[in-house]
Structures are given as structure tokens and as C-alpha cells.
Amino acid sequence: MTKNQKPSEAQTPVDPEKRMRSMSRRSLIQAALYAGAIGFGVFKLANSEQADGVPWPFRKGQETNEVIWSKALSAQRKVPTFSATQVTESRQNGDYGLSEDVDPEAWRLKIEGVHGRSEPVEVTLDQLKKMPQTEMITEFFCIEGWSVIQRWKGVRMADFAKVYPPMSTDKSVPDLTNGSNLVPYVGMETPDGEYFVGLDMKSALHDQTMLCLEMNGQPLTADHGAPVRLVIPVKYGVKNIKRIGVIRYTAERPKDYWAQEGYDWFAGV
Amino acid sequence: MASYLEKKHPLTVRWFHWINFPVLFIMIWSGILIYWANSVFTVTLFGHEFFKFFPDWVLSPSAPGWLPHWVPTADSESDGVKVRMLWDFKQRLAEGMAWHFFFAWIFAINGLLYVLYNIFSGQWRFLVPGRGALKESILVVLKDVGIYRKSLPERKYNAAQQFAYTGVVVMGLAMLITGVSIYKPSSQSWLTQLIGGYSVARFVHFWTTLLFLGFFVVHIVQVIRAGWPNFRGMITGYEIVKDRDSK
Numbered sequence: 001m002t003k004n005q006k007p008s009e010a011q012t013p014v015d016p017e018k019r020m021r022s023m024s025r026r027s028l029i030q031a032a033l034y035a036g037a038i039g040f041g042v043f044k045l046a047n048s049e050q051a052d053g054v055p056w057p058f059r060k061g062q063e064t065n066e067v068i069w070s071k072a073l074s075a076q077r078k079v080p081t082f083s084a085t086q087v088t089e090s091r092q093n094g095d096y097g098l099s100e101d102v103d104p105e106a107w108r109l110k111i112e113g114v115h116g117r118s119e120p121v122e123v124t125l126d127q128l129k130k131m132p133q134t135e136m137i138t139e140f141f142c143i144e145g146w147s148v149i150q151r152w153k154g155v156r157m158a159d160f161a162k163v164y165p166p167m168s169t170d171k172s173v174p175d176l177t178n179g180s181n182l183v184p185y186v187g188m189e190t191p192d193g194e195y196f197v198g199l200d201m202k203s204a205l206h207d208q209t210m211l212c213l214e215m216n217g218q219p220l221t222a223d224h225g226a227p228v229r230l231v232i233p234v235k236y237g238v239k240n241i242k243r244i245g246v247i248r249y250t251a252e253r254p255k256d257y258w259a260q261e262g263y264d265w266f267a268g269v
Numbered sequence: 270m271a272s273y274l275e276k277k278h279p280l281t282v283r284w285f286h287w288i289n290f291p292v293l294f295i296m297i298w299s300g301i302l303i304y305w306a307n308s309v310f311t312v313t314l315f316g317h318e319f320f321k322f323f324p325d326w327v328l329s330p331s332a333p334g335w336l337p338h339w340v341p342t343a344d345s346e347s348d349g350v351k352v353r354m355l356w357d358f359k360q361r362l363a364e365g366m367a368w369h370f371f372f373a374w375i376f377a378i379n380g381l382l383y384v385l386y387n388i389f390s391g392q393w394r395f396l397v398p399g400r401g402a403l404k405e406s407i408l409v410v411l412k413d414v415g416i417y418r419k420s421l422p423e424r425k426y427n428a429a430q431q432f433a434y435t436g437v438v439v440m441g442l443a444m445l446i447t448g449v450s451i452y453k454p455s456s457q458s459w460l461t462q463l464i465g466g467y468s469v470a471r472f473v474h475f476w477t478t479l480l481f482l483g484f485f486v487v488h489i490v491q492v493i494r495a496g497w498p499n500f501r502g503m504i505t506g507y508e509i510v511k512d513r514d515s516k
Binding site for chain 2: 016017019020023024027028031034038042053054055057058059061062065069072073079080139141142143144145146147233234258261262263264268269
């Protein structure tokens, strides 16, 4: 690339061939330096120190994207819903944390970090079934690049949080409407701890985030995450954790299974 | 003999071009890494599948036996046998996404600045096809393949170039719109729905990538045909012009 080349006139008394040669020489050296810098830069990028399965500059990139795109997210602005005729065939993918059998009677949902409670709270399946139930038909996006439209039924996280509110950062009354004083994160785990996801509070309390009990009119099957799974339409499928055992409201960014393998922690769609 | 140096490409344009080249390359490469995770597109006519995107010779071509051992290759083991591959695009979704959504910003910003530059500098006049450009561009192509022999109007860019260079900007815009539709189909669902849904956005994004590759091939062929002085013009900015009278 050439800079500061300003021949005084197009028509020049100096032999243009000669001028071109000297200009070319300089330009080609600059071009070679540029190509070298690009090559070196890409090599350095690819070989930077790893930050959980991805070179650290890209981890920074993911975090910057998170800041940008989470601004575009509003807990109240809904994602599209569909009619019953638009429901597509279901797909099953991912069975981490589902290897053991689960007894729905003995299953408990453990909630940590509930406002005003120093001990974890345990919730039974019956208790969940008695809470307000919501139905919705939304699109589910797999990080692999496919999507399905399914009918879900369960307890919206926003309703769940009215009964089990996340703790606030300053012990004041939790502001569930805007989430302004809530701890910023929610972590969820399978009962055996094999699979775990981290969520930002805004996404977790989004209007259509749901502790799901039924899919397409039937209680969840084991491979779809019985007895309770998360359906969070503003996130990739990987965040829609199956068979939830623990919900943890927390001030610290929770660990996330796929984020440890180089994927974006935020994973918002 | 009177020949002189003529300013061909402003420095700004040369920067846009040479920034875009490696960035577009990285976007296509990382896009293939992402596409691998749900590779659904084929060329299928009358129920017969002619080609599946992508076969193994694209995703993980094996290295020829004569390739010296000091040449770095992607290696893997299957059943205890070491397999040498020229490269391996499989099982790299996380890496693909990390690069794609990093360089997408550079691709987008560089492209938008390029469009703004053209608008405000007036350079768009050289690029946007005018009246009669369609007919002329057909003649240009016919001339290139040796069917048409009469001379055509000489301008900075002929009509075929105008279509190609304007088209590639439109393609870039299509990539940006469909890209965001695929990237944020929930939170930016208005855009995804405008495009016609998630799978339509993926379809357009994929085939436009192939159009980019097609553009690239034709571009390289034409640059080689036009020869060294033309290529040099894209680096130095100048070309030597022989005075018409001395021809």
C-alpha cells in the first residue's frame, strides 16, 4: 500500500516507466510487509493462549458481543410464537446428566440464593404443578444450525421468581420488574452435576423463559429432560438444560458446560 | 513517445480492498466450520442428488503420499492408523463461531465504510451500471470468450465489471442481513421473519457464499488475463497509459 505519493502532475517530464518502477518497488515492499503482518497477526491470533478452549482474543470477542447483544434484549419483548399447525417434528440431542434413572416422586428442585432464605429451598414436582401454568409454542434453535417449533407447558421463570425471588445484591426487596437490584446470574445443574449452564438474570427472567413440564401435550420424556427442563427461547438449545436438579441465584458468573469447550458463554439467539 | 502515469485506484479504495480480502477468506473458512455442524444443502434435480455440500475431499482431503513429512498437515488416527490430511474442517464448530462473529464486525464495518466512501466521493459513478449496461455487459462477456470482435467503449470499468463490483456489494449486504437473521433469530426475530424464517436465511447465506466463491474465481482469472500492470495498479494506485496518438 502506498502513502504520500503525489506526483505533481499526471503528465510528468520524468520518464514514466522509470517512475513506475521506483514506485512499484516501494509499493511492493509495502504490500509484502502488509501481507506479512496479516499472516503474522492471524498466526498470533490462532496461537494465543487458550481461555477455556478458545484463544483468548476470541473469548474477549465473545464477551464484547455479549455486551452489545444483551443490550438489544428486553425481558418484556417477546420472541415470536406460533400456531399449533406450525409445530414441527421434535428432535432429540444431548444426553449429558441423564445417565441415571430419576424417580419423579423423590426428585427435588433445590434452589439456592433465594431472597431472605439462608438455606437452599427444596421444591417437589407437585408443588411446581400447582404453580400457575403457561403454554407457548416457540422456536428452539440448536447451536448446530437447525430449529424446531414445539409446544411447551410449565411454570414461567418470572412466575416462579415471584414465589422464590432471587436475592438482591443489597438485601433490599428484590425488584422483579426491572431486575435492577438482583444478583446478575443464575446457574442450573442436573442432579448428578454432569451438565450445567450459566444464565444472565435478564434472560433467565425473560417473559418466555420456562421451567417446562410438558412438551407437545405430553409430560416430558426422559430423553427430553423429565421431570423438569428449562425452555429459554432467547438462548441456544445448549442452555435449555434438561432434568434440572439445582437452580442457583448468584453474584458470580456460573460455570457453563459448553462455554468450557470454547463456546460463547452468553449463547443468546 | 508520450506515455504518462494515471491515477487508477485511490488509496482508500485499495485499503478497503486489501482489508476485505483476508477478512472474507476468514469468513468463508470459519463459515464452513459452522456449516459442517448441520450440513444440509445439496444440488438435487428431479430427485437425484448430484452434489452434497461438502464431500470429504473438501472438508478433510487426504494428503498425497509424495507430500514431504516436514509439510504440516492435519493428522488423525482411525483404528490405530495415522491419517494425514491437508486440512480438517470437521468437529470445529466452537472455533468456527468464535472466528466468524469476531471477523464479522471487521467485514461489516469495512463494507459499510466502503459504501459510504463511494457515496460521498462520487466514485460510485464508475461502479454503478448505467443505461445500456446490460447489453454492453453481454457484449463484454462475448468478447472475452472470443465471439464478439468489435471494440467496446473504454471506461474505468466496463459494464460487466460494473455489474460484478456492484453485485458483490449487494451480496455483502445480503450476507450481513441474513447473517444477523441466523445469529440472532430470537432477539432480532423481526429481521429473521422479514427474510422468511431461519432456514430461508441459512439457505440464502449459504448460496451467497458460493456466489462469492464464484466471483472470486472469475475475478482471479480476469486479473491474470489483464496482466501485471493492471494488478500493479491495485497496489501502487497508478497505471502507465500510452498516449493514444503514439499507438
